[in-house]
Amino acid sequence: MELTRRTLLALTGAMALSGPTPASPGTTRAALFRGVGKPLSVEEIQLDPPGPTEVQVRMAAVGLCHTDLHVLRGERQVAMQPMVLGHEGSGVVEAIGANVRGVAVGDHVALTWLPACGVCRWCRAGLHHRCAESGRILRGPQLDGTYRRRDAAGGDVGSFCLVGAFAERTVVDQASVVVVDRSLPLDVVALSACGVPAGVGAVTNAARVRRGETVVVIGVGGDGMNAVQGARIAGARVVIAVDLQAWKLDAAKSFGATHVIQAGAGVDLPARVRELTDGVGADHAFVCVDPAATLLDASRATAVGGTVVMTGLTPEGVAATPIPPSELLRGQKTLIGSLYGSTSQRTGIPEVLRLYRDGSLRLREMITRTYRLDEINQGYADLAAGRNLRGAVVFS
Numbered sequence: 001m002e003l004t005r006r007t008l009l010a011l012t013g014a015m016a017l018s019g020p021t022p023a024s025p026g027t028t029r030a031a032l033f034r035g036v037g038k039p040l041s042v043e044e045i046q047l048d049p050p051g052p053t054e055v056q057v058r059m060a061a062v063g064l065c066h067t068d069l070h071v072l073r074g075e076r077q078v079a080m081q082p083m084v085l086g087h088e089g090s091g092v093v094e095a096i097g098a099n100v101r102g103v104a105v106g107d108h109v110a111l112t113w114l115p116a117c118g119v120c121r122w123c124r125a126g127l128h129h130r131c132a133e134s135g136r137i138l139r140g141p142q143l144d145g146t147y148r149r150r151d152a153a154g155g156d157v158g159s160f161c162l163v164g165a166f167a168e169r170t171v172v173d174q175a176s177v178v179v180v181d182r183s184l185p186l187d188v189v190a191l192s193a194c195g196v197p198a199g200v201g202a203v204t205n206a207a208r209v210r211r212g213e214t215v216v217v218i219g220v221g222g223d224g225m226n227a228v229q230g231a232r233i234a235g236a237r238v239v240i241a242v243d244l245q246a247w248k249l250d251a252a253k254s255f256g257a258t259h260v261i262q263a264g265a266g267v268d269l270p271a272r273v274r275e276l277t278d279g280v281g282a283d284h285a286f287v288c289v290d291p292a293a294t295l296l297d298a299s300r301a302t303a304v305g306g307t308v309v310m311t312g313l314t315p316e317g318v319a320a321t322p323i324p325p326s327e328l329l330r331g332q333k334t335l336i337g338s339l340y341g342s343t344s345q346r347t348g349i350p351e352v353l354r355l356y357r358d359g360s361l362r363l364r365e366m367i368t369r370t371y372r373l374d375e376i377n378q379g380y381a382d383l384a385a386g387r388n389l390r391g392a393v394v395f396s
């Protein structure tokens with residue numbers, strides 16, 4: 001009974017949560033993708049109340065991640081437009097549907113870009129990062145196939161990755177949220193929903209880096225900087241950060257890199273890595289940017305028996321890996337594609353937040369700049385220009 005009353009209050013925007021209430025019940029401002037090459041369009045849209053298995057979330061923060069940039073550039077295609085982008089967010093639950101379990105009004109949540117349906121073969125085994133519903137994340141409608149958003153013209157509006165986080169409010173299935181401790185800062189929680197578990201987990205779960213091993217991380221942005229941090233936490237003896245930009249390499253040293261290599265024309269990356277690893281190459285390489293351009297160097301920078309873990313997205317037009325099969329065989333290499341840190345988002349997100357709380361992971365320092373929703377295109381321009389480790393849209 002109490003829950004019902006609170007839910008109704010939340011739906012009318014009257015609940016005593018801090019921050020602004022919507023302009024009128026059932027509307028929200030959101031950043032819409034309206035076509036390749038166009039800036040995101042910040043508009044007021046209609047937002048329906050949550051369905052039976054859904055929750056309404058008042059957003060607190062959303063990270064600016066390369067994945068959305070791939071959509072804006074047409075390198076990843078989504079099935080419809082307009083669509084609210086944004087996939088690594090945090091917020092406070094304002095309302096819940098009748099059949100929601102384990103999520104309550106007032107809970108703080110991370111929005112996850114892969115759903116965890118809870119009933120497929122993978123979810124039942126605790127492997128939510130392999131959920132059978134993951135094929136729906138680029139389509140647009142809710143998990144149940146219907147829509148909760150409409151634009152001013154009355155047309156359906158999709159939600160990217162089933163979350164549509166670039167909005168003051170969103171309605172998502174309970175499969176797309178992970179409840180987190182309320183004492184954690186919500187900007188940090190937003191980061192914990194994508195690049196942080198991806199980078200840390202690539203090291204600890206995919207490669208299983210052990211104390212004393214050697215590591216090279218190619219591309220020290222959102223995923224890569226956290227792979228550097230993960231390697232430091234795992235006790236790697238040598239952690240080599242590679243990037244095009246000197247300022248990111250300077251930052252990588254403060255996150256745990258023992259050596260840095262500035263990539264660029266004329267730089268023989270495998271040779272440079274061998275110089276730093278007793279002449280044999282690294283035990284593990286992490287490809288966190290542009291795999292089409294970096295996978296071959298990454299593989300050649302590893303020692304015999306080495307592991308190459310790929311976390312970065314490749315444009316859809318790239319159809320083959322550049323590593324010759326004979327090199328994989330003769331080098332006895334292991335090539336791993338790693339999503340969400342190769343572990344359940346339901347355990348991986350709380351785990352990185354635990355590492356943040358005990359001081360092992362530096363996450364606040366990852367946020368270079370924050371933006372208001374209206375400044376989101378500036379945020380993506382800064383991301384494209386390499387000016388941020390992580391930018392974030394924050395909602396007051």
Ligand SMILES: [Zn+2]
Pocket residue numbers: 065066067087088194195
């Ligand atoms: Zn992301």
Ligand SMILES: [Zn+2]
Pocket residue numbers: 115116117118119120121122123124128130131132133
């Ligand atoms: Zn599932």
